[in-house]
Amino acid sequence: MSTAVLALHYQNEVLHPDGRIRLGVAEGAPGREAVIAAAGRLLAAARRQAIPLVHVRIAFPAGYAGVAQNAPIFRNVVASGAMQEGSWGAAFHDGLSPLPGEAVVTHNRVNAFFDSDLERVLAGLAVDRLIMAGVATNSVVEHSARHAADMGFAVAVAADACSAGQPHLHRAALDNIALLGEVSTVADLLEHRP
Numbered sequence: 001m002s003t004a005v006l007a008l009h010y011q012n013e014v015l016h017p018d019g020r021i022r023l024g025v026a027e028g029a030p031g032r033e034a035v036i037a038a039a040g041r042l043l044a045a046a047r048r049q050a051i052p053l054v055h056v057r058i059a060f061p062a063g064y065a066g067v068a069q070n071a072p073i074f075r076n077v078v079a080s081g082a083m084q085e086g087s088w089g090a091a092f093h094d095g096l097s098p099l100p101g102e103a104v105v106t107h108n109r110v111n112a113f114f115d116s117d118l119e120r121v122l123a124g125l126a127v128d129r130l131i132m133a134g135v136a137t138n139s140v141v142e143h144s145a146r147h148a149a150d151m152g153f154a155v156a157v158a159a160d161a162c163s164a165g166q167p168h169l170h171r172a173a174l175d176n177i178a179l180l181g182e183v184s185t186v187a188d189l190l191e192h193r194p
Contacts, residue, residue, distance in 0.1 A: 001154060004127040005046040005190075008056045008112060008134025008141055010039055010096035013082050013089030015135065020082040020089060025135060025163045035135070038161040038186050039096055042133055045190035047099070052125045055098040056105045056112045056134070056144075059083055059090040067108065073139075112144040119151070129154040131189050133161035138173035145177050155181030158189050 013019040015036060017027075025032045046053050060067050060077065062084050069075045077083055083090045085106075091097075098104050103125075107116035122130075130153045134141050141162050145155050157177050164170035174183050182189075 001129045002125075002127045003129040003131060004052040004054055004122060004125050005042065006054050006056055006112070006118075006130055006132045006134070006144070007039065007043060007096070008132060008144065009058055009136070010055070010093050010134060011057055011083075011089065012091050012093050015093040015096075020080045021077070022165050025165065029163070031163065035161060035163045036093065036096070038158065039133065042131075042158055042161045042186045042190065043096065045186065046131075049190065051131075051190070052103070052127065053098070054103045054105060054118070054121055054125075055092065056107065056116075056118065056140070057090065057092065058108060058140070059085045059106050060108050061085055073110070110139055110143045111147050112140055113147045113151075122153075128152070129156065131156045131158060133158040133186075135163045136169075137162040137164040138169040139164075142173040142177055145180055149180040156189055157181065157183050158186045159183050160185045 013021045015025060060083050064078045069078055103121050105116050105118045105121055112118050130148050132141060132145055145157060149155050159174050177183055
């Protein structure tokens with residue numbers, strides 16, 4: 001099986017303590033640094049093993065022109081002024097940025113595949129297995145994992161490199177994802193591979 005790693009929303013607005021979106025890591029969450037460290041290990045292991053990395057980010061046009069506000073999550077983002085293209089919040093978190101040559105896909109809905117270049121990028125990589133991780137587990141990770149499974153990808157999620165704003169939402173999302181694919185850790189998915 002040919003594998004790619006999808007790194008989902010490792011951005012300041014959801015990971016940094018000063019970020020305005022608390023759906024990925026709760027304010028004052030004690031596990032923030034552990035999630036960031038696991039994400040760093042995920043990226044490093046993929047690079048060591050020459051596994052293609054696809055960095056998926058969410059960003060909205062300046063002024064939110066054309067942004068559908070049909071759901072509370074999008075209305076709240078617009079009201080907070082978060083995740084505008086070119087802003088500090090939309091930038092990748094320190095240490096989790098793509099390296100030159102690594103794919104970057106931008107989207108602006110919950111599912112990373114929706115109205116983005118992700119499917120085209122993955123087709124170009126000719127992969128059939130995705131290792132996914134990011135924030136929030138119950139949002140972009142779960143929705144994108146469901147879509148990937150429906151597309152025929154073998155799905156694996158590195159749970160320790162994921163987070164949700166509330167621990168019970170993180171656990172529930174992982175339980176749901178386990179119906180579609182493998183839920184494991186960065187170490188078991190990548191670091192202990194021969």
